[in-house]
Amino acid sequence: MSTSPTSSTSTARSRADRITERCDLLARESAEDGKITRLYGTPELRAARDLLQGWMRAAGMTTRIDHAGNLIGRYEAASTVADAKTFIIGGHWDSVRDAGRYDGTLGVLSGIAAVEGLQEAGSRLDVAIEVMAFADEEGVRFHTAFLGSSPVAGSFDPAWLAMTDDEGITLGEAILEFGGDPDRLVDDALDPDDVLGFIEVHIEQGPVLQDRDVPVAVVTGITGSARAEIEFTGIAGHAGTIPMTLRRDALTGSAELILAVERVGRSVEGLVATVGKLEAEPGASNVVAGHTRQTLDLRHPDPDVRARAIDELNEVVREIGERRSLEAVWHDSPGFAETPSDPALNQALRDAIEGEGYPVVELFSGAGHDAVTMAAITPVTMMFVRCKDGISHNPAESVTVDDVAAAIAVLDRLLGSIASTAATAKV
Numbered sequence: 001m002s003t004s005p006t007s008s009t010s011t012a013r014s015r016a017d018r019i020t021e022r023c024d025l026l027a028r029e030s031a032e033d034g035k036i037t038r039l040y041g042t043p044e045l046r047a048a049r050d051l052l053q054g055w056m057r058a059a060g061m062t063t064r065i066d067h068a069g070n071l072i073g074r075y076e077a078a079s080t081v082a083d084a085k086t087f088i089i090g091g092h093w094d095s096v097r098d099a100g101r102y103d104g105t106l107g108v109l110s111g112i113a114a115v116e117g118l119q120e121a122g123s124r125l126d127v128a129i130e131v132m133a134f135a136d137e138e139g140v141r142f143h144t145a146f147l148g149s150s151p152v153a154g155s156f157d158p159a160w161l162a163m164t165d166d167e168g169i170t171l172g173e174a175i176l177e178f179g180g181d182p183d184r185l186v187d188d189a190l191d192p193d194d195v196l197g198f199i200e201v202h203i204e205q206g207p208v209l210q211d212r213d214v215p216v217a218v219v220t221g222i223t224g225s226a227r228a229e230i231e232f233t234g235i236a237g238h239a240g241t242i243p244m245t246l247r248r249d250a251l252t253g254s255a256e257l258i259l260a261v262e263r264v265g266r267s268v269e270g271l272v273a274t275v276g277k278l279e280a281e282p283g284a285s286n287v288v289a290g291h292t293r294q295t296l297d298l299r300h301p302d303p304d305v306r307a308r309a310i311d312e313l314n315e316v317v318r319e320i321g322e323r324r325s326l327e328a329v330w331h332d333s334p335g336f337a338e339t340p341s342d343p344a345l346n347q348a349l350r351d352a353i354e355g356e357g358y359p360v361v362e363l364f365s366g367a368g369h370d371a372v373t374m375a376a377i378t379p380v381t382m383m384f385v386r387c388k389d390g391i392s393h394n395p396a397e398s399v400t401v402d403d404v405a406a407a408i409a410v411l412d413r414l415l416g417s418i419a420s421t422a423a424t425a426k427v
């Protein structure tokens, strides 16, 4: 592979070194010793934000904290440019419990590194750059994802303020505790006319780049999901006295359904289908289960594929219920629509990857990201970075400095091309 070091890739390497050092420093800000756990509104989230804010300022950015507690660093456009638009590089610095150190933070730190590159070169672009660090993407504390980016995208639902964490603290109270203002979240919304686009650099969370031996990938879109909860009701009874032929066992119905979900998931390229939770009642070793409740999470970027799979599983549920004399009820749960990346932004990203001498690998994301929310107001894309064995949401999360340097060099090149396109559009 031609990775001839240009001047841009050599400074990318030193900035990549700094990124991994900073990931280590952020990792220390945690609710648990020896583990990384940073949930929304907590002192450790605030301490990590202080670090990010210091690095943004050192890179020549002005910083602001919005009413949800998100941190935004801004690097102005060249002073000769009137009405410059803003290009956003995003990421999140909250985490799951016992997390890895790169999920989310890599996006924020890549944005800071991109600005450091401009600062070191003494240059400003024809567009302003904002590095947007979202305070809650994982949604661990309030069980709702994208809480940080939704006010920014103008899609925050005030009803969410009443949601409670495991201690009964409401989101509204947590926002206040974090120094924000739940009544003014509406003021955090960006004006779409001011924004040119959004990118997040994120670890792949899958093994494809490792398999293909390529450092980065273009994300063609974020998958959509369909979710449901299925209940079977039979008759509970004594495990020793009810003959096998007379049983109406809800749990054996569920067992069949779980295997059917796996079969359907395997039947189409790119489809994934999961039963992650199963409850059986009354839940005793010597009692035939009279009632079960199980979840279904089904994902594919094509809504038609999802709809066909859901239809097929609906039929399976009906058939199991009939054959086993179980009452079968299917409840649809809210899923999310697929978010395609912006074609023009993706072409620019492909060109930047090729410009750095790497083959273009295209992936779609099976996990949700803030780009889903941001897509409502601006063109979005993402760049994935190879991670070891595809592991994420786990302390074993690992990236190499070389791969991060590749991502930074691509990002430098992308920003240059976005700025020159914006300049041309003005002429």
Ligand SMILES: [Zn+2]
Pocket: 092, 103, 104, 137, 202
């Ligand atoms: Zn993430």
